[in-house]
Amino acid sequence: MKLIDVHDLRELISCIGIGRLNREVLSAMEHDFARWHEFSLSPRHVTYCQDGVIELMPCSDNEQYSFKYVNGHPKNTAAGKLSVVAVGLLADMVDGYPKLLCEMTLLTAIRTAAMGALGAKYLARDNSTDLAVIGTGAQSEFLALAMMEVRTIKRIHYHDIDTKAMAKFEHNMQGLGAELIPYDSVEQAIKDADIITTATAARCQAQLFGYGHLKPGAHIHAVGGDSEGKTELNPDILSNCKLVVEFLEQTKDEGEIQNALVDVVHGEIWEIITGNKPGRENAREITLFDAVGFALEDYSILKLVYRLAHEYNIGQEISILPALEDPKDLFSLLKDKK
């Protein structure tokens, strides 16, 4: 089985560039969401801890199976740890043998951002130039860069309650093509925004902003409202916008729509991508992609990274599966130690 650790993934990204990776991930996810009915889909398995959650996210089609282990522990950052870390696995359905074990902390940030960009591709105004980034934590630069792949973003308005995190965002985003404008408040940061991406970490029912604060025609990519009791938007937005989700069965328990009736949902993103339902229909409507993170996104990026790792000869072999002369003789492993 191949192992791709953090160093291997960095090597891959330094070979192909984050721009190409973003475009390939976006394209892989668009392709996979368009063949929605070929997948075996289920809500993720969630275990609640005192200070966070641990989730298992499986997904498969007839050929390949993937899952991700991922946590969410907002208090980790105070102890110098990431609030989200993840590990993923890809296996073949025909024999059930795992073929890739992969770091997914970085990949989760990348696929979450690419999924937001995919949503914006179908839901944001074509002439969107102003992006607001609310929450400049571990995910923020990835979100901004991916969004810049689908719209010509000229200005990035940003805000975080942690000024150190704002400085970090500014440092990382300098020279990447957009004017950077910091704000002291959420309301100011979003007032001219065509696209708003929210990724805050507090495990509570936050209200970052309401419908009245939004510019007409704005698109919201809501990232941080992604588990039971953890939401970011004023509920008045939910009933006044075109609201799109990834997988309703999961999002109804985890997304912003926890705070609304399920009938506010316009559709699942695959329905927009395939043209079964309309995306944006005019320049004034408010659109909201209530993205909680779905296992199919991990499937898409794991399959892509596996292909790229072969192409660029990246990764290590690990002996986590027994290789036996006689597959019924597992016990031989204990007898003749080679």
Added chain:
Amino acid sequence: MKLIDVHDLRELISCIGIGRLNREVLSAMEHDFARWHEFSLSPRHVTYCQDGVIELMPCSDNEQYSFKYVNGHPKNTAAGKLSVVAVGLLADMVDGYPKLLCEMTLLTAIRTAAMGALGAKYLARDNSTDLAVIGTGAQSEFLALAMMEVRTIKRIHYHDIDTKAMAKFEHNMQGLGAELIPYDSVEQAIKDADIITTATAARCQAQLFGYGHLKPGAHIHAVGGDSEGKTELNPDILSNCKLVVEFLEQTKDEGEIQNALVDVVHGEIWEIITGNKPGRENAREITLFDAVGFALEDYSILKLVYRLAHEYNIGQEISILPALEDPKDLFSLLKDKK
């Protein structure tokens, strides 16, 4: 994060011996099943493939979280591959950080066998001396050895439809303390057995034997009936024995009791271990442990192996989780490649 691959585990077992490992696993599981209500338990997540199943098996208490990825593809052996391979992970609940990634193909065989022995400890006659092993595949030697830890087994009667697998079993079990007696048929192999362990691989509703074939007072450890449509015993046994399961919510869909009404179940094994319900009550009753494999068993063995690996300084460090100076600066991994 620590990686324990197949070689590492072999090293650990050659340090401490399979006998001690079996005893420690049995003891760890007995301890954990006795504190049943401290765990967050759920049926495993099952994905059906054309020729098998892929399962995710999570389990946690307030301190630690474990899961196992495991497949079941009986046709694999014809292609020189194992029908079951597995990988496990152990994490801390307080921060969600994984701390161990472990081979679990061998560990699954070991914990399945130890669980069977734990069942027999409470359900088989004390004076059981004759063990029948039906199905001498990858799991069989582990099952026999573990059973020898809880009862003084003098004779092992065994049968498989694959004579090569029978020869392999004989070869592996020679000199381990029991007389080995091969049989051409299941009926002959079980007729004098005090304990019968069934571990066949066919994905069908098999009928290896019926109630009339059993010696009075026999105990059955049914291993191979472990997923939808895959059972091994004639249904007439189910209503005529004291039937014990691991976790009813899972076993009702996966175990031998698929072919019976749920009310044939005497209890869950933790109830017997804690004394809430009686185990064996006389020397003539037939007892059946309808063991499908439960996530708590993986939790117990992963936690144990993690402790032993530290004690014996076994395993490797892998860089699958990012180490960051600023936990909010995940993006730094892409900027300054060290």
